[in-house]
Amino acid sequence: NAGVTQTPKFRILKIGQSMTLQCTQDMNHNYMYWYRQDPGMGLKLIYYSVGAGITDKGEVPNGYNVSRSTTEDFPLRLELAAPSQTSVYFCASRPPGGGNQPQHFGDGTRLSIL
C-alpha cells in the first residue's frame, strides 16, 4: 500500500500566486485532514473531511479551500499566496469510524512563499 501520498514535495511560490496541494490515500479511509506545521512548532488543523462531499473548517482555515469529491482525494487550494503561508503541509487520513485508530500521515509538502 502507498498509504497517504502528497504532491508536490517542495514548492516555491510568489506572493499572490495560487496552487493546489494534492493528497490521495489508497486505504479507503473516510476521514482526511490537512495540517500545517511552522518551523519548530506543532500541528495546526486547517480543514478536515469525514467523507466525500463533506468538509469542515479547522483551527486556521483562512486563505485555504478544500474539496472532497472522492474518498481517495482531498486537495488543498491556496488562493493569493502570502508569506505567512510558508510552512510544511501534512495530509493525514483515518480509517472508517475513526476511533481507536491513529491518523496516517503523508510525507508533507514544503511550501515557501517569496
Add this chain to the structure above:
Amino acid sequence: ELKVEQNPLFLSMQEGKNYTIYCNYSTTSDRLYWYRQDPGKSLESLFVLLSNGAVKQEGRLMASLDTKARLSTLHITAAVHDLSATYFCAVDIPNRDDKIIFGKGTRLHILP
C-alpha cells in the same frame, strides 16, 4: 474545549539516562496516541492507548495512560542517540471520532 499539554517542550539528555515526557489533557477521553517526528520528516504512529491503565512498550519506549488523572507518560529507558526526535501526544475529542487534538510536541535531544 479539549486542551492537550505536553511537558517538557524541550529536553536535552545524556545517553544512558532515563526520562519521562508528560501529556495532560483537559477533558475526559480514553483514547490517546503518541507519535514520533524526526527532523524534516513526517509523523509516525508509536503507540495507541485505548483504556485506563493501558501500557504499551516498544524497545526503550514505554507509554501509559491514566484516564482518571487525564495523564499519559512516555518513558525513555537508557536513552540512545537514535531516539532524538520530537514526540507528540494526541487525544480524541470525547464522543467524536473525527478529530484529534495534538499537543505542541516535546523536542528530545539525546547527547552522545
